Amino acid sequence: SQQGEEDPQALSIQEGENATMNCSYKTSINNLQWYRQNSGRGLVHLILIRSNEREKHSGRLRVTLDTSKKSSSLLITASRAADTASYFCATAGRSGGGADGLTFGKGTHLIIQP
Amino acid sequence: DTAVSQTPKYLVTQMGNDKSIKCEQNLGHDTMYWYKQDSKKFLKIMFSYNNKELIINETVPNRFSPKSPDKAHLNLHINSLELGDSAVYFCASSQVRRYGYTFGSGTRLTVV
Numbered sequence: 001s002q003q004g005e006e007d008p009q010a011l012s013i014q015e016g017e018n019a020t021m022n023c024s025y026k027t028s029i030n031n032l033q034w035y036r037q038n039s040g041r042g043l044v045h046l047i048l049i050r051s052n053e054r055e056k057h058s059g060r061l062r063v064t065l066d067t068s069k070k071s072s073s074l075l076i077t078a079s080r081a082a083d084t085a086s087y088f089c090a091t092a093g094r095s096g097g098g099a100d101g102l103t104f105g106k107g108t109h110l111i112i113q114p
Numbered sequence: 115d116t117a118v119s120q121t122p123k124y125l126v127t128q129m130g131n132d133k134s135i136k137c138e139q140n141l142g143h144d145t146m147y148w149y150k151q152d153s154k155k156f157l158k159i160m161f162s163y164n165n166k167e168l169i170i171n172e173t174v175p176n177r178f179s180p181k182s183p184d185k186a187h188l189n190l191h192i193n194s195l196e197l198g199d200s201a202v203y204f205c206a207s208s209q210v211r212r213y214g215y216t217f218g219s220g221t222r223l224t225v226v
Contacts, residue, residue: 045214
C-alpha cells in the first residue's frame with residue numbers, strides 16, 4: 001500500500017525562488033528519505049532524516065520531520081534550472097529500509113523557469 | 115565505475131516471451147532491491163534480497179523471480195510477459211540502516 005503522499009503534485013517557480021514540497025505518511029517510521037529523479041533517469045538520494053530528528057540541512061536543501069503529524073517537508077533554496085526534476089519522499093519502517101525496503105510517495109514534479 | 119548498473123536499458127518484447135534484466139552493484143552493499151515504476155511514476159517495491167533472505171512483495175505475480183548468484187548481483191527474470199508488465203524497472207542497493215539507496219538507471223520494458 002502507498003505510504004507517502006507528496007504535495008503539491010506539480011510546482012512551477014522562477015529561478016532563484018525557494019521551492020517547498022510536503023510529504024505525509026501513515027505508519028511509524030525509522031527514517032524518511034528524499035530522492036530526486038531527472039527525466040528518464042534513476043533516482044538519486046538527497047537526504048535522510050531519522051525519526052528522532054526534526055530538521056536536517058544539506059547544501060541548499062532543508063528537510064523537516066514532524067512525527068506527531070506524520071509529515072515532512074523539503075525546501076530547496078535559491079532554485080536553479082538544474083533542480084527541475086521529480087522529487088519523492090520515501091519512508092523506512094522498523095528495518096530501517098532493509099528487508100522491507102522503502103515505501104515511496106507519488107512525487108512532486110518541480111519545474112524551474114529560467 | 116558505475117555504482118549500480120543494470121542492463122539492458124531498453125527492452126521491447128512480445129507478449130508471452132521470457133526475459134531477464136541484470137543488475138550489479140560494486141558498492142559492497144548488503145541488500146539489493148527491485149522496484150517497478152509505472153506510467154504515473156509510482157514506485158513499488160517488488161523484492162529485497164539480503165544475505166540470502168528474499169522478501170517478496172505479495173502483490174508481485176509469481177511470473178517474476180529474482181535470482182542472486184552472489185552478493186553483488188540480483189537479476190530479475192520474467193516469464194510469460196504480459197502487456198501490463200510494461201514499466202520501468204529499477205534495481206537498487208543499500209547498506210541496511212546506513213545512508214540511502216543507490217539506484218540503477220532503470221530498464222524500460224515495453225511488451226507489445
